[in-house]
Amino acid sequence: MPNEILTRAIDELCEGSHLTADHTSAVLAEIMEGRGSEAQIAAFLIALRAKGETVPELVGLARTMRELAAEVEVDPEGLVDTAGTGGGPATYNVSTTAALIAAGAGCRVAKHGNRSATSKCGSADLLEALGVSIELTPEQVATCIDELGFGFMFAPRHHAATRHVVPVRKELGVRTIFNLLGPLTNPAGARRQLLGVADRSYQETIAEALIGLGCERALVVSGDDGLDELSLSGRTRVIEVSDGGTEEWFADPAELGLEPAPIEAVAGGEPDANAAVVRGVLAGEAGPALDLALLN
Numbered sequence: 001m002p003n004e005i006l007t008r009a010i011d012e013l014c015e016g017s018h019l020t021a022d023h024t025s026a027v028l029a030e031i032m033e034g035r036g037s038e039a040q041i042a043a044f045l046i047a048l049r050a051k052g053e054t055v056p057e058l059v060g061l062a063r064t065m066r067e068l069a070a071e072v073e074v075d076p077e078g079l080v081d082t083a084g085t086g087g088g089p090a091t092y093n094v095s096t097t098a099a100l101i102a103a104g105a106g107c108r109v110a111k112h113g114n115r116s117a118t119s120k121c122g123s124a125d126l127l128e129a130l131g132v133s134i135e136l137t138p139e140q141v142a143t144c145i146d147e148l149g150f151g152f153m154f155a156p157r158h159h160a161a162t163r164h165v166v167p168v169r170k171e172l173g174v175r176t177i178f179n180l181l182g183p184l185t186n187p188a189g190a191r192r193q194l195l196g197v198a199d200r201s202y203q204e205t206i207a208e209a210l211i212g213l214g215c216e217r218a219l220v221v222s223g224d225d226g227l228d229e230l231s232l233s234g235r236t237r238v239i240e241v242s243d244g245g246t247e248e249w250f251a252d253p254a255e256l257g258l259e260p261a262p263i264e265a266v267a268g269g270e271p272d273a274n275a276a277v278v279r280g281v282l283a284g285e286a287g288p289a290l291d292l293a294l295l296n
Helices: 004-014 021-032 038-051 055-068 094-104 123-129 138-148 160-164 166-172 178-184 200-212 271-282 288-295
Strands: 079-084 108-113 150-154 192-196 217-223 236-242 245-251
Touching: 004 021, 004 038, 021 038, 021 055, 021 160, 038 166, 055 178, 055 200, 079 094, 079 178, 094 108, 094 123, 094 150, 094 192, 094 271, 094 288, 108 123, 108 138, 108 178, 123 150, 123 271, 138 150, 160 166, 178 200, 192 200, 200 217, 200 236, 200 245, 271 288
Parallel strands: 079 108, 079 192, 108 150, 192 217
Antiparallel strands: 217 236, 236 245
16 A cells, blocks of 8 residues: 555645645655655655755755664764765865864864765765775764764764665666755754755755754855865855854855866866875875865
């Protein structure tokens, strides 16, 4: 028998109706408990994308993912995450490198990431190439954050229930709401974020969703070049989340004292190649790669 909760949601989406946060939360709970067929899951994801995702819908889905995640129990005060939606031009792993630099400067960073979905090298792939163990328990990640100021949360270890969605996403082969959920579902509860968005049409939606999820402060960034980072090649549109509201401004590398550089100067590749770039950045080798990491 088809799952009635999913069936009702699919019907409403096909009619062009928006779902409440409680409704999408209930839908994802059914999916992640394995009570929806792959056909229903695919229909829900495509119907939601075709209608256009709203802030309440995104908030409801993110809440359920957070509730079902394997939590990393650390003091959330001042905890930071750096992440992006992916889907932009292929660069080396900027947000992960920036996270390491921030931790070295004294920030407490809880980096949430995965293997590559849209490029040759995701944050997990990079860290493995650098010799970092990514298959840590939540308790081990908490120890890393408390003792080193940096912990990496490998998404499959913390969101095991998403296994019911993985084959559907692979078969569909198109962007779904799950591309937006990763940066919104930090298992350590980080309330401060630098969040990159490749598709600028989602920038406001994600910023408003962060507010709905209790974010204290965030910079939601999208480069004019489509980069889901603060960019060196031109201006970056920034939506700053603070005190329950948002403010728009633009970041220009030249105005910040950095030499503009084209995307090609910070291009990414396979994990070993990206690891070599990151080692150079962390060693202080001057050039666009270092400038881009410092900017972020």
